[in-house]
Amino acid sequence: MKVVIDMKNQIKRKGCSLIELIAVMAILTIAYGIIFEIFTTQTRIYSNEMVRNDVQNSARLCLSSISDSIQLASYSKENINIMKQQNTFDGLGQCTQIVSVNNGEYTYVINNRRLFKYVNSTNYTMISGNVDDITITQNNIYEIDVNITGKHFYTEVSLRSIEMEVQ
Numbered sequence: 001m002k003v004v005i006d007m008k009n010q011i012k013r014k015g016c017s018l019i020e021l022i023a024v025m026a027i028l029t030i031a032y033g034i035i036f037e038i039f040t041t042q043t044r045i046y047s048n049e050m051v052r053n054d055v056q057n058s059a060r061l062c063l064s065s066i067s068d069s070i071q072l073a074s075y076s077k078e079n080i081n082i083m084k085q086q087n088t089f090d091g092l093g094q095c096t097q098i099v100s101v102n103n104g105e106y107t108y109v110i111n112n113r114r115l116f117k118y119v120n121s122t123n124y125t126m127i128s129g130n131v132d133d134i135t136i137t138q139n140n141i142y143e144i145d146v147n148i149t150g151k152h153f154y155t156e157v158s159l160r161s162i163e164m165e166v167q
Contacts, residue, residue, distance in 0.1 A: 058128040059153035062115055062146045065127050066099060066108055066134070067157040069117075070142050073101045074159035082136045090121030098134050110134065 073080050081100040087109070089095050095109035095116070106119045108127075115131045118124040132147040142157040 055130070055148050055151050056153075058130060058148050059146050059151070061128045062131060062134065062148070063144055063153060063155045065115075065117065066136070066144055067142070067155055069101055069106070069108070070099070070157050071159070080142075082138055082142075084135070089118055089124075091124060092116060092118065099136055108134075 070080055079102055083097055083100065085097050087095060087097045089107075089109060089111075092109065092111045095111040095118075098108045098110065098115075100107040106117055109116050109118050110131055110133075113131050114129050115127040115134065116124045117127055128148070130149045132149065133145075134147075135145040137143045141159070144155050144157065146153045
């Protein structure tokens with residue numbers, strides 16, 4: 001008879017107790033909190049890395065563009081004038097002129113924290129944004145320093161002259 005009574009009690013019980021529901025809710029809350037924290041941490045790391053990559057790519061573009069121009073000018077023995085002066089350029093307005101190649105054939109200028117390769121009022125190309133400052137010094141080699149959003153990047157460019165033999 002005892003077996004029959006236990007079966008009847010188990011058949012009548014169809015739900016969960018309040019304590020079981022509270023325990024499940026507490027476990028799920030902890031699990032969701034951990035998942036949310038992992039997600040926000042990964043999102044923050046991803047955003048920081050994207051900003052860092054953008055800054056490094058901007059610096060690489062600045063350094064490679066200016067150094068390539070200096071090297072090409074040295075091959076053809078063009079004039080390379082290093083300067084840091086304010087000038088007004090058609091199409092861009094007031095800019096800081098950095099380096100001029102072949103007596104102004106093209107010039108690198110900074111306008112509103114953007115680096116441009118300027119040829120004339122209709123022909124100029126933006127190389128990079130967020131440029132704080134560029135310094136070029138010349139000893140036996142050209143030293144190029146670029147500051148982008150507070151980060152410092154540096155490269156050196158050696159001049160090579162090509163002498164052709166006439167046969």
